[in-house]
Amino acid sequence: MEDIKNFIKTLPTHPGIYRMVDAKDKVIYVGKAKNLKKRVASYFNKNIPSPRTRLMISHIQSIQYTVTNTEAEALILENNLIKELMPRYNVIFRDDKSYPYLMMTSHAFPMLKFHRGVQKKGNKYFGPFPNSNAVRESIQLLQKVFLLRNCDDSTFNNRVRPCLQHQIKRCTAPCVKLIDQKSYAEDCRQAELFLQGKDNEVVEQMTEHMNIAAENEEYERAAVFRDRIQSLRQVRLKQFVSDFSENDADIIALAEESGMVCINLVMIRGGRHLGDKTFFPKNASDSESNFTEIFLCQHYDEQIPPPVIVTEGIFDKDLVNSFFKLKFPDKKFKIISKATGDKRMWLKMAKRNAMINVRQKNLLESGKADKIESLRKLLNMPDLNRIECFDISHTMGNQTIASCVVYDDLGMQNKEYRRFNINDITPGDDYAAMYQVLERRVKRIINEEQTKPDMMLIDGGKGQLKMALEVFDKYNVVGIRLVSIAKGEGRKSGLESLILDDGEVLSDIPKNNIGFHLMQHIRDEAHRFAITGHRQKRAKTNLSSSLEEIEGIGPKKRKALLVYFGGLDGIRNASVEELSQVTGIDQKLAEIVYNFYH
Structure with missing residues (x-):
């Protein structure tokens, strides 16, 4: 000192x-x-x-x-x-994921896509949106009004007839040339205007096209524009913010209660309320930090701010403005810290949502603390905090994946999840797979000085636990408790038993034991994460591999099916009658294909 x-x-x-x-x-x-x-x-x-x-x-x-x-x-x-x-004593508002955007591709017939991550030249991006649901809802709205495609290139290039989206009037079917490139480009341009908040201009243009079509006695074409105008008006009633004077703005409100801090961000883009996003900073407990200032600088360090930011709280406005000028020298921003009129009303709404969320979070955290305390008593581990859980997933021994999920600080730590490709074992040997993943994990803890868990939870019975004990003996691991969670009679949830590393078996655990519920939740999360990884690996191996497993479907018939339906999804969703329409597929073979996927 x-x-x-x-x-x-x-x-x-x-x-x-x-x-x-x-x-x-x-x-x-x-x-x-x-x-x-x-x-x-x-x-x-x-x-x-x-x-x-x-x-x-x-x-x-x-x-x-x-x-x-x-x-x-x-x-x-x-x-x-x-x-x-990521220093342990800094207040950190950062989210695990980047913000999602709606992307319009640069194809000759552009498609609408959900996008997250690096933005590439040529494509057009709209957003950011507060969450993935907001993007997908916007895509559905645009499909309903402007009938733009959202299918992938493989499906688009291999279609020979319009898909279901065209039948329900959500796409103009450019894949089979039911609309020319010029008309489709006009639909895309109008969709862009809508996303920019220029909906009145879109309605005026559609009305003009409708009137011209009617004058030329093209009544079917006029009816198309009439229906689009009606759909657009319905969308405007649902989504457009009529009582807010800014076209693009963020409204930021803060709430504190019982040592917990919450920031609620309301996002308005193109005159539409896209939704809210809630932030709970790390390391905020007992902090004397200026949370509004920290959030403004951390959040807009990676996101381009809208022209107007409405917020509250005491912070150095001049400093934040200087920060914005350095970060974005070619753009102009206005920070309103003393809101009046409509802005004050929206800020009040954001404040109310922040308060509701912080109270809910406090209640949840209290419940999580009760669960881990109950588990400590169940296992007689008073210092239990960090748990790592392992699971194995494969299909008949193929594409074996092991998962490791982490529970710590009263919650699942998604950023610390890991998957392991399991190789060089007898297909379907779950014991060998468990041995391999645990050995690799233990080596990393030892060699890379990674954080050591208090307990490793194994999804399986005595055989899997035996493998874990052999790994621990081989590497002289101490200070980590091993527990396996074995499925009960009929593999029913709630009837599981716990097998401890000292041989003790805990069975007939009360169904209302919240500590046991926590273990089940962690096990289920490891199972979900393993299955997701396995499915991704299986999909990458061969997109058409499932067709190769069907008896009677050779290369020619496989190609004919994929071309006719535009991909595996179309084949999976096809009826027996539709399958039998494909060249080379008779009624009997169509039934075999249908039964394979059902």
Whole structure:
């Protein structure tokens, strides 16, 4: 501590960022300062009210710093380092996933797609949307009004007749040339205008086309535009925000209760309310941070802000504006922190949703704490916190996948889930598969110094547990408890028994034991994650592999089926009568194909 105090005396008074480092040379906190010397010195005053800050200070071994030209530059650097290092004492609002977008491809006949991730040149992107459901709902709306395709290229290129989407009037069937490229491009242009909030312009153009068609006595064509106008009006009634003066805006509200913080983000794009997204920051407990400022800078560090941001709370507005100007020099933004009129009403709604969510979260966290405490008592493990669960999935021994899911900090830690491809074993040997995945996991814990769980939960019986014990004996593993969860009579949920590594078997566990419910939930999550990975691997192996398994279907008939139906989905959903229409497929063979998929 004396060394640190002497070090503080040498700090510059310039803006910059500082990094608190512990004895393991790991950065535990990153902060920005207008005056480095003054800010760092404030951590070592005698009266520090926050227990969390006092705990952090007790772990500081050294302090590193970087000088910047301005405080706004320091803010950008701070965000980058927090994103890279994820320090344990920083408040972090980051989400696990990037925001989803609606994508219109650059094909000759563009398709509508859900998109998340890197954006490629040529395609057009609309959003961001708060969640995947909002994107899919928008795609359905656009299909209903503008009849644009959403099928993949393989299906599109191999169609020989219109699909069900055309029959229910959700697509103009460009795949079989029922619409020319120029007309389809016009539909795409109108869809773009709609997504940009220019719905009045779209209605005017459709009305003009309808009138021209009617004058030319093309009544069927006029009826198409009439139906589209009606659909568009219905969509506008449902989705458009009539009582908000901004076309594109984010409304941000904060709620705190019982030490928990919640940010509610309302997203309005193109005059439409796309939905809400809720954020619960990490490391917020007992923090004296300015949550609104942190959220604004962290959230828009990766997302381009809309022209208007309506928010509340006390924060350095000038600093945030400078941050935006540095990040997005060619764009103009307006931050409204004292909302009036319609903006105040929407902010109030966002605030109410934030309060509801923070209360629900507090109740859920309380219930999770009760569950882990019950499990500790059931297993007589008072210090149980981190659990890793393993499961195996395959089809008749093929494409074997093992999963590892993690429970910690009162919740499933999705970012720490892992899948393992299992090779070089006898197909279908679940014991060998379990041995292999546990050996690989234990090696990583030892060699890479990864976080060690308090317990490893094995989905299986005594045989799987025996494999786990052999791995532990081979690598002299200590400090990790092994438990297997074996299926009960009739494989019914709730009748499982627990087999412990000391030979004890816990059966007839009360059905209302919430600790046992937690173990079942973790096991089910491992099972889900393993099956999902197995299906993905099986799909990648050969898209048409299932057809090869059907007796009587050779290469020619397989090709004829795929071309006729445009892909496996079409074959799976086809009736016996439809299958029998394919060249080379008689009634008997059609029944065989149908029964294979049903």
